[in-house]
Amino acid sequence: MIRFEHVSVHYDSEATARAGEAPPPALREVDLEIPEGELCLLVGPSGVGKSTLLGTVSGLVPHFTGGTLHGRVTVAGRDTRTHKPREMADLVGTVGQDPLAHFVTDTVEDELAYGMESLGLPPATMRRRVEETLDLLGLNELRERPITTLSGGQQQRVAIGSVLTPHPRVLVLDEPTSALDPAAAEEVLAVLQRLVHDLGTTVLMAEHRLERVVHYADQVLLLPEPGARALLGDPAEQMGV
Numbered sequence: 025m026i027r028f029e030h031v032s033v034h035y036d037s038e039a040t041a042r043a044g045e046a047p048p049p050a051l052r053e054v055d056l057e058i059p060e061g062e063l064c065l066l067v068g069p070s071g072v073g074k075s076t077l078l079g080t081v082s083g084l085v086p087h088f089t090g091g092t093l094h095g096r097v098t099v100a101g102r103d104t105r106t107h108k109p110r111e112m113a114d115l116v117g118t119v120g121q122d123p124l125a126h127f128v129t130d131t132v133e134d135e136l137a138y139g140m141e142s143l144g145l146p147p148a149t150m151r152r153r154v155e156e157t158l159d160l161l162g163l164n165e166l167r168e169r170p171i172t173t174l175s176g177g178q179q180q181r182v183a184i185g186s187v188l189t190p191h192p193r194v195l196v197l198d199e200p201t202s203a204l205d206p207a208a209a210e211e212v213l214a215v216l217q218r219l220v221h222d223l224g225t226t227v228l229m230a231e232h233r234l235e236r237v238v239h240y241a242d243q244v245l246l247l248p249e250p251g252a253r254a255l256l257g258d259p260a261e262q263m264g265v
């Protein structure tokens with residue numbers, strides 16, 4: 025579903041340009057393949073390139089955050105460099121660390137509907153998808169609530185719901201539980217697991233607290249040190265759990 029072929033990313037910073045040095049790559053020669061319907065966990069210390077790797081799937085790199093991409097990233101055969109993130113909305117949904125940064129409307133149901141606005145769906149389909157997503161994420165009783173009055177875990181579920189209504193086949197999440205207490209993190213992880221099992225969604229998630237999420241993963245992708253080659257494998261084997 026997701027394929028990386030010799031993917032490297034370089035950012036050109038002004039400081040390194042002034043010093044006349046080539047900056048080290050944020051990602052170096054990554055080759056990997058994530059099958060459909062798996063939850064793949066991306067782990068590694070801060071600064072190792074996790075957000076950059078996720079960005080190449082969602083199209084943030086190179087379309088919005090800059091960076092020069094070498095190699096090829098495809099999602100369901102679609103090249104993320106030649107397709108703008110807007111053209112990938114039906115294929116890839118992206119959720120960041122801070123749900124509040126994500127929201128554009130006031131209430132839960134408006135937020136779920138908003139994600140579909142550019143898709144040109146009939147209004148009846150949009151209404152049905154909002155209902156279906158409220159049920160799926162257990163948000164029915166909160167539908168009319170202003171999002172700012174919700175708990176962190178509830179807000180993160182709304183953020184996930186808002187990218188689910190276009191029915192993406194891939195969900196990309198950058199440390200979605202990092203601002204949450206353990207109970208709220210479990211709430212969010214349980215939702216992700218349900219998406220993988222019930223809908224066959226492919227989930228790629230970055231996380232630095234491995235012990236919190238490793239039991240939910242089908243595969244763990246390790247980015248061990250800056251610019252090092254990625255390792256893809258079975259979580260139990262790699263972690264000794």
Ligand code: ADP
Pocket residue numbers: 035036037050068069070071072073074075076077089090
């Ligand atoms: P992680 O998510 O693992 O913390 P990042 O992908 O954010 O890692 O960063 C990898 C490297 O790329 C870091 O050295 C970071 O400073 C650099 N970097 C990330 N984004 C940018 C950017 N937009 N411009 C310049 N450098 C960046």
Ligand code: ADP
Pocket residue numbers: 149152153156188189191192223225
């Ligand atoms: P519509 O366009 O009328 O919503 P679709 O054929 O696109 O109909 O989708 C309906 C089916 O999609 C249902 O069987 C439902 O279980 C499933 N579904 C619900 N949520 C999602 C999702 N987030 N991603 C993929 N499929 C989903």
